[in-house]
Amino acid sequence: MTDLTALSYTSEHEWIALDGDIATVGITDFAADKLGDVVFVELPGADSTVSAGDVCGEIESTKSVGELYAPLNGTVVEVNDAVVDDPSLVNAEPFDGGWLIKIRVEGDLPANLLDRAAYEELTA
């Protein structure tokens, strides 16, 4: 089980797990619950460059479409093919098997990332 207090969060409901210069990114359980059952994800290709705050993918549920915002600057080094094949992983394991992309971080992390307490306050 992922230690949620070890993650960083954005106000757009992404989570970030940093390991060296590699950031694993997904959406939070809060976002997944709001969307409902996820049936389609579109993710940026490996090697693509992403910029913090830009839309870099889409997450569709039966009811709605959510945008995936890049939480930081960098290059996509890995895409979770398992979640492309089975988008329900986003609902079932948002912090584990439902991760979306891994980004090699370039430059400084954005200053507006939230810690767990701040994110819980945001979604309270």
Added chain:
Amino acid sequence: MTDTPAPPRTSPLHDRHEALGASFTDFGGWNMPVRYTSDLAEHHAVRRAAGLFDISHMAEFWVQGGRAGEFLDYVLAGRISTMKVGKAKYSMVLAESGGIVDDVIVYRTGEGYFLVIANASNRDAVATAFDDARATWSTAQAFLDGPLEGTDYAVTSGGAIPRVEDVTDQVALIALQGPKARGILSSTPGVDITGIALDDLGYYAWTDGTFEGAPLFVARTGYTGEDGYELLIPLAQAGALWDAVLAAGEPEGLVPCGLAARDTLRLEAGMPLYGHELSRDIVPAQAGLGRAVAGDKPAFIGKDGLSTVDADAPVLVGLVSEGRRAGRAGYAVLHGDDVVGEITSGALSPTLGHPVAMAFVAPAASTIGTELTIDVRGTRIPATVTALPFYRRNA
């Protein structure tokens, strides 16, 4: 000066939904369950077993006394006066322009008694339509009847105007839908069918019953494309009925279902949703509902407006696509490079596994088999015009 929006209303079953862990959404001014666990699981449960929906947000009007049938012939688009007691009928309230004010189900509950069930969001509009019609109907009917012998129109009344009573706040409405619905209702303790037996009850018909001594109105109608029932029960017994049906159905796979599943179920079944496929800017024929209008009635609200309908007006079609990316309400529909219409409802069909949508398109692009494209946020997705419904249960 600012208007403070009214706080959303809550269903008489709200405590049940909270106990079941529902997520809620505002719908037609009501705070209703959008899902309990998973909208996909709830959708599949209705197709394969059964689902239980709280639809107490819907509006109920009793129309009774006087010449109620003829009054409803005047207020509604269809021919109501010839309905048999015990039957139900899909109909519409029209504006003078012919545009759709609401779509409703009418149940004839007696010679001079009708129940009209309307959409939550249109409760006030339907009440206003009834009020307006009560003011004009007597005169209209008098002209149809002609003057009584020895009198003239000035002293002729159209006959007793029926009473119209909004009873929405006195009842709960619960929909039990799915192939297992009949078995579940039959086995629910406390439910006693006193009218036509469930095995003999036709589709779009209703029967009487009781639940723990309270009157229970059982209609074989629904909004999912499956067989099932809509159950009208006084407030005091609503919670107990919900609990009893849920408990009786659990071994059969019955689950409580929210509005998310209700929406994908009705979309697959090709059923219009007011505010999406239906509005005051749409006349029935555009939405494929021309057959629900009895145009040969001598007088009804909207009749004059319907006589001047634009032949080039967009018409409702079904669209199917491959892949998993669905067009959504508001997305443009193109024929070649020309925008020919707009999607009103769309989703990845849980039952069929591919995207489906309903859209209004130009008549020239509406022929079944026409290849169109949908602008899905900048990407063109091919879509083929298809007959509605997308899904039809095995009878």
